[in-house]
Amino acid sequence: MYDFNYHRPHSVADAVKLFRQSDDAMYLAGGHTLIPSMKVRLRAPTDLIDLAAIPGLDGISEESGNLVIGAFTRHDAVATSEVVRRAIPALNILAGGIGDAQVRNRGTIGGSVANNDPAADYPAALLALNATVRTDRREISAAEFSTGMFETALEEDEMIQSIAFPLVEAATYVKFPNPASRYAMVGVFMVRQGGEVRVAITGAASGVFRCTDMETALAADFSASALENIKLDVHAMNDDMHASAEYRAHLCVVMAKQALSKFS
Amino acid sequence: MVQQSIGESVLRKEDQRFITGRGRYTDDINLRGQAYAAFVRAPMAHAHIRKIDVSAAMAAAEVISVLTGEQVAEDGLGALPCGWMVHSKDGSEMKQPAHPVLAATRVNYAGEPIAIVVANTLKAARNAAELVEIEYEEIDAVIDPRLARTSPAIHEDAPANTSYNWELGDKSATLAAIESAAHVTRISLVNNRLIPNAIEPRAAVADFNPGTDELTLYTTSQNPHLVRLIFSAFVQLAPEHKIRIIAPDVGGGFGSKIFVYSEETALSWASMKLGIPIKWTAERSESFLADAHGRDHVTEAALGLDAEGKFVGLHVSTIANVGAYLSTFASSVPTYLYGTLLAGQYKTPNIYVEVDAVFTNSAPVDAYRGAGRPEATFLLERIVETAARELNIDPVELRRRNFIQPADFPYQTPVALEYDIGDYEASLSRALEIADYAGFPARKQASIALGRKRGIGFSCYIEACGLAPSQVAGSLGAGVGLWESGEVRVNPTGNVTVLTGSHSHGQGHETTFAQLVASKFGISVDDVDVVHGDTGKMDFGMGTYGSRSLAVGGSALSSASDKVIAKGKKIAAHLMKGDADEIDFDDGEFRLRESNQSKTFQEIAFAAYVPHDYPLEELEPGLTEKAFYDPKNFTYPAGTHICEVEIDPETGIVDIVKFTAVDDFGTIINPMIVEGQVHGGIAQGIGQALLEQCRYDEAGQLQTGSYMDYCMPRADDLPSFDVDVTSTPCTHNPVGAKGCGEAGAIGSPPAVINAITDAIGIMDIEMPATSERVWQAIRQAEGR
């Protein structure tokens, strides 16, 4: 790890100000992505701006049809939250399946969303639930938020303050973990709302995506047989030493079927 | 006083300090004025070094020195040796290209150390390491062992990238037997390359004292005396009596900490050159790159069977990847620890094995838990299973037909070893009972009804442990003797300090050896302490590997204890006015036969050190005895592993629903520790079978250089194991123990693969049998 300046501001405004005053700053949340990459010297920010002391950045609440989760809320808090269980229990499942207990006790939703790892779990929930990313300066819809692998619509100094998930009738998340890292090799977040079905898939491609073929088929017939003939575009899938594109494409359908079986 | 003896599951004495964070590992050691080292490593697998410029690094803040291979050469240091000479078929010696302490003119694997940077702080050392400027001229890398022999030579003195082509057994008789066999089963297989991953990475603190010319090295070693020997006799760092190697608490080794590596050697040399203590602790990514890897075989084999299903001949051709250089024991692993094991539990009359050891641009490959024996067992138990399927004979029945029978012992195999004892039917039938083989067809039907596939797989393994009779090892090329030393010091108050040349890095010697000695003397295990891992304390030691510690090191302690008892009898005879041969020693008391007189062990110890009433004219005072034990033969642990799997055909996920291991380890001192060793071994074996794979890309970059990509087995990947033992005590050592440390890793992989292929109804699947490979195999089998 290279040397850096450490800041611990007490307000969002101060944090953003510090960011702008520094050479090459980064926000620090749970540090479970950022610190390891600094340790192997892949990242070398001059200034780390720790968000831990900013009041109000964490917390979970239900507000006017939305489940709102503060950016600094740890994965474990989401996994075990009663508010979440009443609103969108699929998010309990998702957060409870991230990493291990140590990771869940440190990692935050804001850090995960900002990082936009193509194999991370939360991005699937954001996209399928039509969530809104609330920052210090605006609101960004999930559809516009992810702009590629580890890329987002966030400006350099923009800070996520919370994520708002609209409440839905039913939702579930099923993940096929990469056996080594336990990130998603394929993760399927499925939402049913009115006549509409939304399916977002993470891990399988270079970024999270909506599978419109599945959505259309399931909107017409919400049963496993509707998925029988769905074939994902193999060329759009990741192909690496952990899984071929062909296997990932196949797993998308299998995980979707498993997700479907979880709807009562 | 609690008296805990042989056969009791005494809780591990060492665990109190480990679980309360009071262990003392190498990285816990900090010396006054200590500097820190960082290594500059090759960023690519194969290149000429055209120029090394250390000036910027030298000029950086807090930097003390930057040393390269050029200075190593100036100081006349030797190369790192390989300690086992193997001869090729034509009688020529193996090719052993120089393994430099620091690469000077050429790098041969990604991660190879080139320079050592010493600075006042770790951060400064690492920062300065980035400032060392090196000009490389890249060369195409040789990665695939199958292509090594036809690729340009990595080392000038090893044409065709071959170290040796070795053979064992009667080739023409074997070929003739296979030729005339009623049935021949042929297989080709890969034994996947593994990275050891001890929980504690390698670490060292080198401390040279210019006042006494003494070098002390604290290091993560499984065999500190061997490090001292190589440092003095081969690398020529310092004379042997001026070197002290201390291996304190060590967090796992699995073989990877047997070897003498560049880093510890360079660190010691730098400490001597600079006259200061220096510390280095590997980062995990350095462990992935530069710890010796394991396995990595490509094999073709043929097994001939007669009309009754009796094996008539086994022919094996193997390419063994040794990596870029021959590591400390690399040459012995795919030869004398592999070819000699190919008889297994069977009476195959003709066996021939040939092995080409090839160099590639990858990290050196050496012994890893099991070392050669897992490769032999995997091959044999896969080909036997395949033969059973081809001939439509129950795989259990085929094995039984070919077993060496209890009456056949001692049994001379066609591949050099003579098994002293065993009872293979006993472990097999016990395992079948525990695994409920009879109930398997019903369970299979139940799985099928749920849309799942179920299979059962067997592995009847043997291993050769207790390395090794020195004269046998010497005649086969070993550069060292393979005895063990032990010392038993009875203190004046009657408690005992035991010194052993074995080294414990997780095995629980402090408990097992204490039980062994305590039971000899009829005292409590709490009154026996075991000291190990310091060349300054014990006479000498060959260390711990090859499941040898109890069989060889324990035998030395047993002999030394017997000497203590013999001397105690003489003292007791004097005190009770009898003759030494009239004294019986039992349960902690020396009794004069046909009298009511007795002396306790403690009374005799006291008399030995306070010799007021003592036969000083015949006997020296004190009660300390030593023994060096050289085994008469190897020991032959054996057993049966049975694996039952259920497979989800949609995902290819393999669920190990039941795993049974019944092992014959001879006499068992502490069943809990033995069971723990078996559990750990099976976990590693299942890791190899299902999850672990070291991968390099074509350019020789390590692709599995972190836990994000290298998959270690975790608790939720494993079932609860059903473990039991049978026992035929070893006939030739005083303890009767055979060794248990590696059996799990040796026996389990073929059982898993046999179960998976049985479930799918196919003949073969490559390790690791990942869910994707299994899914693909199912699709292929079903013609989808």
Ligand SMILES: Cc1cc2nc3c(=O)[nH]c(=O)nc-3n(C[C@H](O)[C@H](O)[C@H](O)COP(=O)(O)OP(=O)(O)OC[C@H]3O[C@@H](n4cnc5c(N)ncnc54)[C@H](O)[C@@H]3O)c2cc1C
């Ligand atoms: C062993 C391990 C296993 C893991 N397994 C999984 C898994 O299974 N699934 C999964 O999804 N993830 C997994 N993760 C990742 C984990 O969830 C991380 O915690 C998460 O990706 C990053 O969150 P963080 O709070 O740690 O962020 P940090 O590491 O602190 O920051 C990550 C990035 O986000 C930026 N950032 C942080 N907060 C904000 C904010 N409020 N506004 C703007 N930018 C911000 C930082 O500047 C940085 O660039 C794993 C991590 C580890 C170490």
